Amino acid sequence: EVQLVESGGGLVQPGGSLRLSCAASGFTLSSYWMSWVRQAPGKGLEWVANINQDGSDKYYVDSVKGRFTISRDNAKNSLYLQMNSLRVEDTAVYYCARYSSSWGGFDPWGQGTLVTVSS
């Protein structure tokens, strides 16, 4: 069974940092692009970042460029999101998702981890 499990969320002050992790199982991580997508409380979905199979190609939404870094460790079957200079507006549930470069979407998704940025 394909499974994605996020961890690392929590409460952090504005300006702080947090590192999210996503543990992948049931498929060969190194064969797929991966993504982070977030959802602010009561709001819609927002794509955050993508990374290709070997980590050499990355894309970010403008609002996180220069602050967030997506990375991966295929040997550890893990995806990461390093979040620096966090803002109140970064408060959201962060989902890890497998990205299909064939049709450009996300399947499956992890259960999500909540990041709260507040003083």
Next chain:
Amino acid sequence: DIQMTQSPSSVSASVGDRVTITCRASQGISSWLAWYQQKPGKAPKLLIYVASNLQSGVPSRFSGSGSGTDFTLTISSLQPEDFASYYCQQANSFPLTFGPGTKVDIK
């Protein structure tokens, strides 16, 4: 960036009803569109990809159509488990963008 809009923002319907949700892109995206279902407190689930392809395991009462800028998701006969929010997503270019969502609730 490609902006996605959806209508209606919410719809009240009864079990057995036919429900249609519309998604519009701010520029042509060919058929590069996906639909997701999300229930409260849960992760989104893929329903449709490339506008009209049903994801494996998704009931056949769900269907998608459209190309260019205008797309629809149709639920032919609403079931109790279909009460949820639905999002479209353009897969044509980065940044990938979602519509604002349509909430389907019980009349």
